[in-house]
Amino acid sequence: MKHLIKLVTASAAIAFVTTGGASAEDWFPYSVEVWDPPFDMASPRSSVDYAPLAKASKPWDLCVSFPHMKDAYWLGVDYGVTEEAKRIGVKVNVVEAGGYTELNKQISQIEDCVSAGADAVIIGAISFDGLNNVVAELAAKNIPVIDVINGMSSDKLSAKSLVSFGEMGAKAGAFLASLHPGGGTAAKVAWFPGPAGAGWVEAGNTGFQGAIEGSALELVDTKYGDTGKEAQAKLVEDTLEAYPDLDYIVGTAVTAEAAVPILRARGLTDQVKVVSYYYTPGVDQGIARGQILAAPTDSTVVQGRIAVDQAVRILEGEDYLKHVGPALYVVTEENHGEFDPSSTLAPNGFRPVFSVQ
Known part of the structure; x- marks a missing residue:
């Protein structure tokens, strides 16, 4: 395969996961997992050392x-997306819909983007199924569509740059279950x-609930909501009122960030x-x-970078990996010193970039 990848040993993959190097100009090679057959999270995976194209041809x-x-x-x-676009030499127009209730806006933004001349589209999807029609329309026009981060069910996608959020939820659940194994100290958990x-979200929910099954953890409530x-x-706040004997709050990064000052104000930090x-970054600081x-961590920045590389490879007729995501690992206070933030977090002071020309 031209300019693509090389297989790495398991030990090399682990070394890369814990110390990975994702600095602006030299983020690769990066340890990832590849699903084959693609687009099925249950497919077998192999570890590879991902290296992107040096430059786009146009x-x-x-x-x-x-x-x-x-x-x-x-x-x-x-x-990740905008820095990789600068590195590889392509243009990017970034649009954001404003929240997970705005599916119709996301669809119209994508349609406007394509009308303005986009060669390929990278989508962080609001809905697992709700963008399938627009993906099919783009595929019919031979416009590659890359599914980044969130996941879509369409079979018309060109590639996926994402991890299993089921596994992300499972890793959080397994961490807790290890503290409260079956027969051990009981604890009450609220899940967001x-x-x-x-x-x-649906994948994360399935993964988390599956991972705590058989443990001494009692899931007292599951609360869905926008990530504002x-x-x-x-x-x-509502959950703490309803369950004064709660032991754990587990959920999105926004949930965790919001919970810290609320618990402090209520004097519940130790409980x-x-x-x-x-x-x-808020979770990192916490x-x-x-x-x-x-x-x-799912190496968010790297997922964005890979999505750009996949799009350019497809446009240039290069070989590419259809379904790839960084290897997952859990960061704790104990191993925090080994974590490479540039794989996952934008630099301090970074402001949203909507255009790269």
């Missing part, structure tokens, strides 16, 4: 659609998976512990300070 025009940029998670994806109907800070804070099932116990 300044292709890429449309990138996100659900929103209300939290630092999507800022990380934006950073995110906005109902989003593919990543106000929405999650309200859910946390109620917090776990996130994905990673943001883990470093001992306010959040743990969170799996």
